[in-house]
Amino acid sequence: MRNTIAYLNAIHDAIAEGVAAVGTPEGVSLLQACEVNFVIRTAPGQKTGLTEVIPNTSCDLVAWSAHEAFREIDAQAALNAKLQRAGKAASDPRFAPHPEDLMLEGLERIAAHPPKGKAKGHRDIFIGEIGFKENHDDLDAFLATLRATLDWGCGHRPVGAVRQQLQGL
Numbered sequence: 001m002r003n004t005i006a007y008l009n010a011i012h013d014a015i016a017e018g019v020a021a022v023g024t025p026e027g028v029s030l031l032q033a034c035e036v037n038f039v040i041r042t043a044p045g046q047k048t049g050l051t052e053v054i055p056n057t058s059c060d061l062v063a064w065s066a067h068e069a070f071r072e073i074d075a076q077a078a079l080n081a082k083l084q085r086a087g088k089a090a091s092d093p094r095f096a097p098h099p100e101d102l103m104l105e106g107l108e109r110i111a112a113h114p115p116k117g118k119a120k121g122h123r124d125i126f127i128g129e130i131g132f133k134e135n136h137d138d139l140d141a142f143l144a145t146l147r148a149t150l151d152w153g154c155g156h157r158p159v160g161a162v163r164q165q166l167q168g169l
Contacts, residue, residue, distance in 0.1 A: 001047070001049075001052045001053055004049070004053050005053055005056045005057055008032075008034050008053070008057040008058075008059060009056075009057055009058055011032055012032050012057065012058040012059065012060075013058075015030055015031075015032050018030075031060035031061055032058075032059050032060050032061070033059065033060065033061040033062065033063045033126070033128075034053075034054060034057055034059035034061070034062055034063065034115070035062075035063040035064070035065055035128050036048075036049050036050045036053075036054060036062060036063070036064055036065070036110065037049075037064070037065040037066075037067070037068070038068060039064060039066075039068070039106040039109050039110060040068050040069065040102055040105055040106045040109070041068060050109065050110060050113050051113055054110075054113050054114070054115055055113050055114065055115065055116065056116065057115050057116065058115055058116050058117065059115040060115075060124065061124050061125065061126060062110055062114075062115065062124065062125045062126075063125075063126055063127070063128035064106060064107070064110055064125060064126070064127055064128060065128050065129045065131075066103060066106060066127050066128075066129060066130055066131055067129060067130075067131030068102070068106070068131070069099045069102035069103045069106060069130075069131065069145065070099055070130070070131045070142075070145075099141050099142070099144070099145040100141075100144045100145040100147075100148035100149075103127075103145050103148060103149050103152075104148055104149075104152055107125060107149070107152050107153070110125050111123065111125065123152075123153055125153065126153075127149060130142075130145070130146075
């Protein structure tokens with residue numbers, strides 16, 4: 001993890017040196033985004049990029065590759081299909097995670113581990129990837145997740161961009 005921290009800080013320093021030497025056009029900012037993944041389902045106390053790397057970097061933005069939010073939903077659907085094939089009742093859907101809840105949980109976890117110089121609860125976060133599969137049949141769940149995510153970030157101030165990877169929709 002030390003090497004990752006050094007690498008990300010070297011990039012940040014290089015960006016700062018380049019901007020100082022050359023400048024940027026008026027109204028333009030050049031920012032560094034550091035990406036994290038596996039934010040939601042980690043064991044308590046487990047050392048991760050979010051808990052150990054990001055707080056020791058000077059990243060301007062934190063990107064989240066949020067595939068795991070929908071992976072949880074897909075795992076629940078696979079379990080239900082397996083139970084149905086075996087002639088057993090599907091697991092109780094009331095206990096299935098909702099993707100919007102998982103997205104908000106992930107965003108809050110990222111906000112709780114800010115880069116150096118940012119306060120806990122920072123909102124300089126964007127979703128690098130959502131992970132919604134084109135064969136996922138619950139478009140309503142996706143739209144609810146997107147709305148919840150945007151409300152979380154933009155309810156305070158615009159902080160980034162959401163890039164959808166929705167091939168086939």
